[in-house]
Amino acid sequence: MAASDIPSDNSAALAAQAVLLARPVTEERRMADAIRVLAMDAVEKAKSGHPGMPMGMADAATALFTKALKFDAADPRWPDRDRFVLSAGHGSMLLYSLLHLTGHAGMGIEDIKNFRQLHSPTAGHPEFGEHPAIEMTTGPLGQGISTAVGMAMAERMLAARFGKSLVDHRTWVIASDGDLQEGISHEAASLAGHYKLNKLCVLWDDNHISIDGDTAVSFTEDVLKRFQAYGWAVKRIDGHNPEELAGALGWAQRSSKPSIIACRTIIGFAAPKKAGTAGSHGAPLGAEEIAGVRTALGWNHPPFEIPEGIKALWEQAGSRGSGTRRSWLKRLAKHPMRAEFERAMAGKLPDNWQEALTAHRQKLAETKPKLATRVASQQALTALVPNVPEMVGGSADLTGSNNTDVKGIPPVRPGDFSGRYVHWGVREHGMAAAMNGMALHGGIIPYSGTFLIFSDYLRPSLRLAALMGTRVIHVGTHDSIGLGEDGPTHQPVEILPALRAIPNLHVFRPADAMETAECWELALRRADGPSIMALSRQGLPALRDDAGENRSARGGYVLAEASGPRRATLIATGSEVSLAMTARATLEAEGIPTAVVSLPCWELFNAQAPEYRAEVLGTALRVGIEAALGFGWDSLLGPDGVFIGMTGFGASAPAETLYEHFGITPAAVVAAVQKRL
């Protein structure tokens, strides 16, 4: 027997299915059947996809959309709607079917027919931006449930700010076994329990099946007991029983804790052979099974045709929230904070957001303080956070090291969401996902803190932020061997290239306090994607005394021009820019006219006109300097350039010793230039 051939005996599932199918067909059953048939037919037509989950969870989704979810198909972006997150994103046809059936514009039957085709909104997994009712991109397991925690936190925080008359909605999640196996689900669920997010409810598709067969081959924990340990309310129901579903949804709405409903379901429900097996999970059912489903359900309609009566019932559900929405609009119209609410939800910064920062930059130009950029970052935040009420900070239990807190800004506490700083605990991944959720919810611009090295722990959520284009800002301090004694486990050497490789992520590595303030301005202003700030532990001299133009905005610029025709251009980022300046002084003294280019953001620099880039980089010998691996630098240095940096992992020693040890010194730069010239 091969390892994967674990028998997945579905005789019990088929027997249970037979009992369920023998019951009288209700309106609710028919509505759910419409989902089932659309899902299996669309997957069949696309020749790929996941029919099993939509067919299994159709009853639960029907109950949720007809009885509990507050929404109005006429305005899927209504700010006070309930959020619905399909964490089990592979079951995307469940969501598309629901959106189509409830009458959402932009999700016609042609879109369903074009499931998984280029330029169709019905992508293989739900993609944020493809349709306004898709709350987020899901597919990578664990992300949906964890992002939903951030949405639920955002709701509480905005309710604290704007009041219950404007903000009073729930967050619903459909999650799979896989979602709950992923580590991120632990971080997120622990946070949700800690903050008592009682308006968050997870419907767990407890179908006992994962790709490798029966979940029992690898997943035997007591999930509900685990969630109880996190402080959740838990309930187990038959996921095909409308009464139990309705009861559980009501129970969740009354809960004083976050809630999880284990919906025991049969994956691929109604498939005569494949129901209850991994075989219905991720591949078309095939013509024979599909015919069998139609027979079993008594569904005599051709593919992609929904009987009018059933469609009408669904559209009724789609407009169920219309009155509620209209009342809300009236309340909004009269609300004293209306303009502020609309501004925040639209992601527009307050008119005066830059004022204090501009004054701060003026002061930096005058005083030229030597500061670690993590401390400079705290100063920039001190100028920004009080003036940008949607900014919400935090740290993954490294507040004092990340310097992400601001005096006078209180923390969020269980039961008190008026604060604007989150103690995330040592939960980088859950933090990043929740931040995505806050940004997606709207009304909040989240920023975080951890050591730069631990961006690896949150990378899947950061990738999703880049893909979705959400405005989240991560602070990564201790950004090189400059952190010293903590050693190679804590010293990022490959992190900068690995981050620069992510599309649509801006990686900022400012060189001094002035650039740090500039980079914060740029990160905050950026509305269409995430940013990460790589900041030093160690103090760095001020390099700039000009506070006018935001010079970091072009990504790179000539910080110091050569005294004569350039013979060398030293190109550096962050803490190595001051090192380059020291080297330049020596070279100039030796009669070698040398320029220094600071490159705080490669992505912005690469977006400049080729002429500007060529002018900045020059035609003289190019020397790249960065206390990280050179991977990616060739694009800037060309074949004749020299790179001074790391060639492997770091070591444990005081920072100055390490810079010497690894040969990242002004003397090494000078020697490299001399050798080449």
Added chain:
Amino acid sequence: MAASDIPSDNSAALAAQAVLLARPVTEERRMADAIRVLAMDAVEKAKSGHPGMPMGMADAATALFTKALKFDAADPRWPDRDRFVLSAGHGSMLLYSLLHLTGHAGMGIEDIKNFRQLHSPTAGHPEFGEHPAIEMTTGPLGQGISTAVGMAMAERMLAARFGKSLVDHRTWVIASDGDLQEGISHEAASLAGHYKLNKLCVLWDDNHISIDGDTAVSFTEDVLKRFQAYGWAVKRIDGHNPEELAGALGWAQRSSKPSIIACRTIIGFAAPKKAGTAGSHGAPLGAEEIAGVRTALGWNHPPFEIPEGIKALWEQAGSRGSGTRRSWLKRLAKHPMRAEFERAMAGKLPDNWQEALTAHRQKLAETKPKLATRVASQQALTALVPNVPEMVGGSADLTGSNNTDVKGIPPVRPGDFSGRYVHWGVREHGMAAAMNGMALHGGIIPYSGTFLIFSDYLRPSLRLAALMGTRVIHVGTHDSIGLGEDGPTHQPVEILPALRAIPNLHVFRPADAMETAECWELALRRADGPSIMALSRQGLPALRDDAGENRSARGGYVLAEASGPRRATLIATGSEVSLAMTARATLEAEGIPTAVVSLPCWELFNAQAPEYRAEVLGTALRVGIEAALGFGWDSLLGPDGVFIGMTGFGASAPAETLYEHFGITPAAVVAAVQKRL
């Protein structure tokens, strides 16, 4: 109040401490005090480090090392020793103190004095390889406890293979709050419960303090209940009480489940002011507090001097296992499987390991099958796994997609560890950490499977593998937009560069079945670091009919030379090599002599002599082709090269449509060459 200024009232801790300090001083207390004083003095001398944890856990560590841990300081690599993992790696002085006190060679008092200095074995965090008794590198939270799960699995599997007379040891972990907050701890603990790893015991330093203050600011879950839900045995004790500690260690040794002991401790125990506060966690205590500790403990010895009596007691503990080890050596000497055991533990491959693979490669050369490289990988595994009994496969619930299983190789099951395939569940991170643990334990060469995109989920463990130099092999299938309809969440575009950026990781991307077999040979042969295989979902034509030399061993080679003096060199990897061959045919037909270079492993190619690399890459126009971002390709292409690949995230559509849509086609390659020439 600033967000971080959460008051950390330690009056209760100080009161409890006073009671404990008022008790009569026992030998055990004195032994623990030796750890406390060494730790605080070493941190003070280094001017950085973490005194709080060693001081708090000194009693627990003393109980463990004097009563439970099976070890012999005379041979720290004794294969049947208990493994001890300091998951809370920041408390490294706890480990160094224990190794020094128990009389391990290579850990003299000078090494303690050189804590955190360059070239000293006493790095800021424990570093594997710096001292033979350091079982693994720790520091990134959650890694230790999760790696320990793999060690405990390895013990069970080797016991199943070689018998209890050779393999019968435990795995002990000291973990912190942070370890248990990390998501990876969930994956690992769930696995340990599933597999009933009763010889794994975690001592949790339940000190109620993390960097941001009282753990209550973010961490209020019921940890023990959560572990019960995983199927663990749980116990709560006073971590400063020797009787309770001894009792709990015995209880753990008798447990039929993995066990966790919550040791309620006072961080920074004996510090008159800072005990019980985050202030004792990560910085030197300062002269005043240090003097106060000496007074409180009644310890009148200067720094780095341990009274002879106490040192003698510790050395006695260090040789406590000496008799057991000698008996074991006698058993080994007479054991029928001795040679095989020693071979496997030494990481040497069996004599015949290559035979079937060589035959397989012969056959491939003859039959030239068109295969997805993930299927080719399965064929290579079929030739390898039966002949290499230490190979243990698995998948994070994608067995049928990753093709990592081999017919006839049964899975590991709870209570039956004779199998060699692990159903890891959807737990990529826990899987990778456990694989590190298996490799570190010795006697196992683990390989895994997941989608390449989800390497992001396991990256922190992969980085540790690279840093430690452990032989683990990851299989990442569905390695590009070639996976098609699942869309951008599942399509790696930045993953290849992000992986290539990790030092000491070999990234293999074979072009056909032959190269896949070659790459498996190379990955398996590699004893000093991890490898990852990027494999296609889609079928790829055979490109090679030679089975002699392993041509992938040089990382890159000329697959097809130009018919005349080269005018263009097409450089490609994986699925794009056959695309390059098609383009070459057109270009040659148009009279443009064109070579194709296959580059299955950049790291191996970069290790070749410059002459070889120059010869392969040639001086003609270079065109790089890879269905991924071009980040990093400049180093191969130079300033005049052309790159054909992705420029951002993918999309959901059939694979062929996507290749057209993103312009990664033979026609695009031909056009690019024509335009440049």
